[in-house]
Amino acid sequence: MTGTTTAAARSRAAVGGANRWVVLVVLCVSLLLVALDATVLHVAVPSVTADLNPSGVQLLWIVDAYPLVCAALLILFGTLGDRVGRRRVLLLGYGLFAAASAVAAFAGSPAVLIGARALLGVGGAMIMPATLSILRAVFPDRRERAVAIGVWTAVAAVGAAVGPVLGGFLVEHFWWGSVFLINLPLLAVILPLGRLVLPESKGSTDGPWDVLGALMAAAGVLGLVFGVKRLGAGEGPLGPTTLVPLCAGAALLVLFVRRQRRRANPLIDMRMFARPTFSVSIGCIVLAMLALVGLELIAVQYLQLVLGLSPLETGLRLLPLTFAAMAAGATGSLTLRRIGPRRMVSWGFSLTAAAVLLLVMMGQHDRPGLLTAAFVLLGFGVQSTLFGAYESMLSEAPADQAGGAAAIGETSYQLGAGMGIALLGSVMNASYAPALASVKGVRTSDSTAASQSLGEAYQVADRLGGPAGDSLRSAARHAYVHGLHVTLLVSAALLLLGALAALRLPRIMECPAPGTAAGAPEPAGTSTAPAAPEAAVREPAGVIPEQRAQERHVPDLRKAAPPEKEQQPDPSRRRPALVPRGPSG
Numbered sequence: 001m002t003g004t005t006t007a008a009a010r011s012r013a014a015v016g017g018a019n020r021w022v023v024l025v026v027l028c029v030s031l032l033l034v035a036l037d038a039t040v041l042h043v044a045v046p047s048v049t050a051d052l053n054p055s056g057v058q059l060l061w062i063v064d065a066y067p068l069v070c071a072a073l074l075i076l077f078g079t080l081g082d083r084v085g086r087r088r089v090l091l092l093g094y095g096l097f098a099a100a101s102a103v104a105a106f107a108g109s110p111a112v113l114i115g116a117r118a119l120l121g122v123g124g125a126m127i128m129p130a131t132l133s134i135l136r137a138v139f140p141d142r143r144e145r146a147v148a149i150g151v152w153t154a155v156a157a158v159g160a161a162v163g164p165v166l167g168g169f170l171v172e173h174f175w176w177g178s179v180f181l182i183n184l185p186l187l188a189v190i191l192p193l194g195r196l197v198l199p200e201s202k203g204s205t206d207g208p209w210d211v212l213g214a215l216m217a218a219a220g221v222l223g224l225v226f227g228v229k230r231l232g233a234g235e236g237p238l239g240p241t242t243l244v245p246l247c248a249g250a251a252l253l254v255l256f257v258r259r260q261r262r263r264a265n266p267l268i269d270m271r272m273f274a275r276p277t278f279s280v281s282i283g284c285i286v287l288a289m290l291a292l293v294g295l296e297l298i299a300v301q302y303l304q305l306v307l308g309l310s311p312l313e314t315g316l317r318l319l320p321l322t323f324a325a326m327a328a329g330a331t332g333s334l335t336l337r338r339i340g341p342r343r344m345v346s347w348g349f350s351l352t353a354a355a356v357l358l359l360v361m362m363g364q365h366d367r368p369g370l371l372t373a374a375f376v377l378l379g380f381g382v383q384s385t386l387f388g389a390y391e392s393m394l395s396e397a398p399a400d401q402a403g404g405a406a407a408i409g410e411t412s413y414q415l416g417a418g419m420g421i422a423l424l425g426s427v428m429n430a431s432y433a434p435a436l437a438s439v440k441g442v443r444t445s446d447s448t449a450a451s452q453s454l455g456e457a458y459q460v461a462d463r464l465g466g467p468a469g470d471s472l473r474s475a476a477r478h479a480y481v482h483g484l485h486v487t488l489l490v491s492a493a494l495l496l497l498g499a500l501a502a503l504r505l506p507r508i509m510e511c512p513a514p515g516t517a518a519g520a521p522e523p524a525g526t527s528t529a530p531a532a533p534e535a536a537v538r539e540p541a542g543v544i545p546e547q548r549a550q551e552r553h554v555p556d557l558r559k560a561a562p563p564e565k566e567q568q569p570d571p572s573r574r575r576p577a578l579v580p581r582g583p584s585g
Helices: 003-014 020-039 042-052 056-084 086-105 110-138 142-173 183-197 211-232 240-262 270-274 276-306 311-317 319-359 368-396 399-436 444-450 454-464 466-504 545-552
Strands: none
Touching: 020 056, 020 086, 020 110, 020 142, 020 183, 042 056, 042 110, 042 142, 056 086, 056 110, 056 211, 056 399, 086 110, 086 183, 110 142, 110 368, 110 399, 142 319, 142 368, 211 240, 211 399, 240 270, 270 276, 276 311, 276 319, 276 368, 276 399, 276 454, 276 466, 311 319, 311 368, 319 368, 319 466, 368 399, 368 466, 399 466, 444 454, 444 466, 454 466
């Protein structure tokens, strides 16, 4: 039996006879729901404010409750899925997501909407790691899994980018609650379809599930992400609402790591981080999201406030980035096989840095051609980086730890996004504010108010009117463009740092023997095809079936050759690209 046949048989058995590509469609629609809800509410905030009249703190929690809760619970539900079944957790997440969407759509008060958004975060945390860990079980062959991860990452990019555009359309034609109702038709289809086609799989079930450890991880991530978001909102690092969550979250995560190292049956095997491929992949995900999300936020403000584009026009300008990301995801498997993880991730970072440096040429006047070219390079570069990092991380993790590994990857994704807004936003503010300290004809109090943001500067300028208002508006535009350029240079430096870090990834795409992954056993609870006869599968290391077939038809030259001239096998005829190696590549 050939390796391809064996891998195909195992894949079919792993999904209980269902088409694994149908399973991939269900998983991608699941991810699309979660990605959409992360951004679809942003454009509906003015309508929510006018209808429910929330306070400033309530409005903050309406926006942030979903990503905060989702990020905090990823490790909890990812590891729980490894124990009780990933399909079971995913289906429960569908039901909770549907119920929370209905409550959010018809919320009559800020408190109800905040609670519904928090429940959406719980459902999202159940869905996200389950999609990636089920994908890992359904596609045991790394080549097919690379194709599936390419589609998966492309869908994530589409969901995040389409969210604001779709939300703006719905709010313009219906009411703000419609941004939540769009979830219900999709869930009405994938919930019964998921029950029918999704396979059940589990990881290691030895020992009790560490409830205390899971809660420590959830509280630690919540504190860390909340503190980072407070930094991104402009609060000082020494403020109580920033410093206390950051310190408490970091302390809890340190205790969580120490607890996992001492336990015989940990939630997450911390030895995974000792593998360079796994740890470097996680770092690359953080750096890629740090650059992308911070840049997207600043780019949206630039397009609307400096170039004067409408929200719809802004969304259309960002579409090339989305299409490029889709193309990178669709071709990622082929690229990974041809150039390997090291060059794919490193070149992706470098391409993104080049796109960022190209954006430095943007000024106060619209240059659509330059902007489109930069966004295409940016989308393709970031998506290539994320694809290579996710694929390397998931392939390096043991199969029975797939849920925990997926949760770590998704938590890194969320943490990188929050850090990007905080870090690049802080760089932007530090570059923008000093230029407005003293503007001719403008009082100090007005200059201080204008230094908070470009939007506030425009409001102050409109209130002042006359030459003073014009001077303030012009100074604010110049200051913002200058701050944008500084922020882009800092982002390019971080991306080049990521390109250097990616050099520790494997040089080639290592494909283990069929039915294995990084030397790990098949996931518990996943059926496998009967093993091939021993003579058909137990080949010496490094010998491929085609080579063995050729050797059977070659006469044994050693019998005819003199002993002193006995021929030795030529190692150059082997194909090392197919030999499993260590994590260092």
